[in-house]
Amino acid sequence: xxxxxxxxxxxxxxxxxxxxxxxxxNSEIMxxxxxxxxxxxxxxxxxxxxxxxxxENVQTQINDSKKNLEQYLNNDLQxxxxxxxxxxxxQKGIDISQELISDRDQFTAEGNILAPETVKVGKIGALFSGxxxxxxxxxxxxxxxEQIKTGTDVLEISWTHKGEQFTSLCFYNESGIIWDNxxxxxxxxxxxxxxxxxxxxxxxxxxxxxxxEWWTAKWLWGSKRGEVGYQITIYYSGSTVSNxxxxxxxxxxxxxxxxxxxxxxxxxxxxxxxxALGLCTPTGSLSFNSNNFSVSFSGLGSNVVxxxxxxxxx
Numbered sequence: 001x002x003x004x005x006x007x008x009x010x011x012x013x014x015x016x017x018x019x020x021x022x023x024x025x026n027s028e029i030m031x032x033x034x035x036x037x038x039x040x041x042x043x044x045x046x047x048x049x050x051x052x053x054x055x056e057n058v059q060t061q062i063n064d065s066k067k068n069l070e071q072y073l074n075n076d077l078q079x080x081x082x083x084x085x086x087x088x089x090x091q092k093g094i095d096i097s098q099e100l101i102s103d104r105d106q107f108t109a110e111g112n113i114l115a116p117e118t119v120k121v122g123k124i125g126a127l128f129s130g131x132x133x134x135x136x137x138x139x140x141x142x143x144x145x146e147q148i149k150t151g152t153d154v155l156e157i158s159w160t161h162k163g164e165q166f167t168s169l170c171f172y173n174e175s176g177i178i179w180d181n182x183x184x185x186x187x188x189x190x191x192x193x194x195x196x197x198x199x200x201x202x203x204x205x206x207x208x209x210x211x212x213e214w215w216t217a218k219w220l221w222g223s224k225r226g227e228v229g230y231q232i233t234i235y236y237s238g239s240t241v242s243n244x245x246x247x248x249x250x251x252x253x254x255x256x257x258x259x260x261x262x263x264x265x266x267x268x269x270x271x272x273x274x275x276a277l278g279l280c281t282p283t284g285s286l287s288f289n290s291n292n293f294s295v296s297f298s299g300l301g302s303n304v305v306x307x308x309x310x311x312x313x314x
Contacts (some may be wrong), residue, residue, distance in 0.1 A: 037103070038096045040156070040169070046093030046153060047086040054084060054155060058172045062157075068188065072113040077121055077182075080165075080172045081158040088152045089169075094145075097154075097185050100169060101144045101181060102137040107159070107166040107179040110281060110301045112189050113220065118240035118302070119162045119186065128283070128300055131149040135299050140181070143254050143282035147171065147178045159183070184254045185281050187225065187302045188218040198233075208235045211312050215304050217252060217279055226252025228279045228304070233270035236314040244271035244312075252279050258286040270313045278305040 015051040054062075066079045071168060084122055088094060094238040098163040104125030113118030128136040148171050157170050157180065170180040177183060214229025228250035244266045250257035258278045265272035277288040284301030290293070294307040 001244075007167050015084065015297065024086065026040050030132065032136075036239065038099050040100065043093060043096045043100060043154075043169075044085060044151060046088065046091040046096060049086045050084070050153065052084050054082070054172070055151075055176075057176050059173075060271060061177050061221040065183070065219075067279060068220055068222060072109045073116055073119065076116070076162055077109070077119070078160045079157060079168050080160050082170075083156045083158070085154040085156055088148070088154060091150065094148055094150065097171070098141050101179070102141040104133065104137070106181060107168060108136075108283070109142070110183040110283065112187050112191070112302055114188055120300075127246065130137060132299055135240070135285065136301075137300075139182075139282040139284070139301075144171075144179050145186070147254070152178070154257045157312050169244055177206055179254070182214065183220055185283065187281065188220065189279075189302075189304060191215075193306065194230075206235055207237060207314070208233055209312060209314065210234075211310065213310070215277070215279065215306065217255075217302075217304070226250075226255060226257060226279050228252075228257055228259050228277045228306075229308075230259070230273070230275040230277065232310055232312050233260055239269065239314050241267055241269065241271045241314060243267070244272040244273065246275075248275060248277065250277060250279065255279065255281045257287050258282070258288055260288055260295065262293070264309065265311075270311050272309060272311045274307075277305045279284070 033042040045140050069077050069167040078121045105123055109121045110126050152171050152173060156169050157168050159166050160241040168181050171178050193213050193215045196212045210231055210233040212231040214227055215227040219225045230248040244263045246261045248259040248261040250259035261273055263273050272295050276293055278295040280286055280297055280303035284297055284299040284303050287296055296304055297303045297305050
């Protein structure tokens with residue numbers, strides 16, 4: 001009996017030692033440090049120093065953007081300086097760039113500066129939350145991955161927004177700026193759209209008439225960034241329409257575009273079509289519903305959506 005008790009005590013001691021060892025091992029695993037978040041300092045290690053002067057066209061884009069921000073936002077958002085970093089030289093540098101661009105603590109912007117009330121500037125994690133944050137980060141990373149390649153030049157832009165200072169990474173090449181969170185999120189756009197009607201041609205063998213309407217998005221520096229629109233054309237004799245054509249288009253740099261159209265009345269006293277159009281910046285999404293023939297916007301970001309019907313008479 002004494003031998004049995006001694007054996008039991010020995011087993012208990014071994015069990016305790018084994019359990020303690022397992023606990024210590026688990027503690028070490030749990031306490032293993034999490035990989036640190038990448039920073040601008042990490043990116044700079046992957047950059048090859050280059051010329052300290054940006055190309056003339058890039059400088060012009062920055063200067064024109066400063067003027068437009070001053071004119072339309074009354075200096076609420078200002079560019080206060082630029083620092084040339086160099087040229088991306090490794091794949092690791094590209095990967096770090098994508099992580100930095102989509103990091104929740106990085107600043108971004110959205111809105112149409114021609115409508116100042118729509119403009120929002122702040123950290124990604126402050127402007128977006130939940131599923132919208134995930135969608136925004138995904139959109140930023142995907143859009144940036146298509147633009148940023150080895151050999152791309154990088155500079156850092158210093159900004160002030162209502163007294164708060166921050167910086168953004170600006171990527172460019174010889175043709176101009178190709179990515180910056182603030183430039184990518186802001187647009188200049190007249191929400192009313194532009195219309196045009198065909199001139200009268202009395203000599204035409206077949207009488208026709210067309211109407212075109214479109215919306216144009218511009219970069220902060222003023223050049224065209226994207227466009228979405230439709231055109232309806234009627235063919236007629238006297239006051240009777242014999243046929244109708246309709247076309248649509250949509251495109252945008254660093255963003256998403258969607259356009260749909262269809263003829264709803266082909267003959268008779270007039271021609272008619274339906275159209276569904278949308279443009280948005282990378283942090284938003286567009287979807288088309290064929291049941292009610294409309295485009296809708298989801299997420300957050302600069303956008304224009306126009307759904308409607310157009311009738312055209314001879």
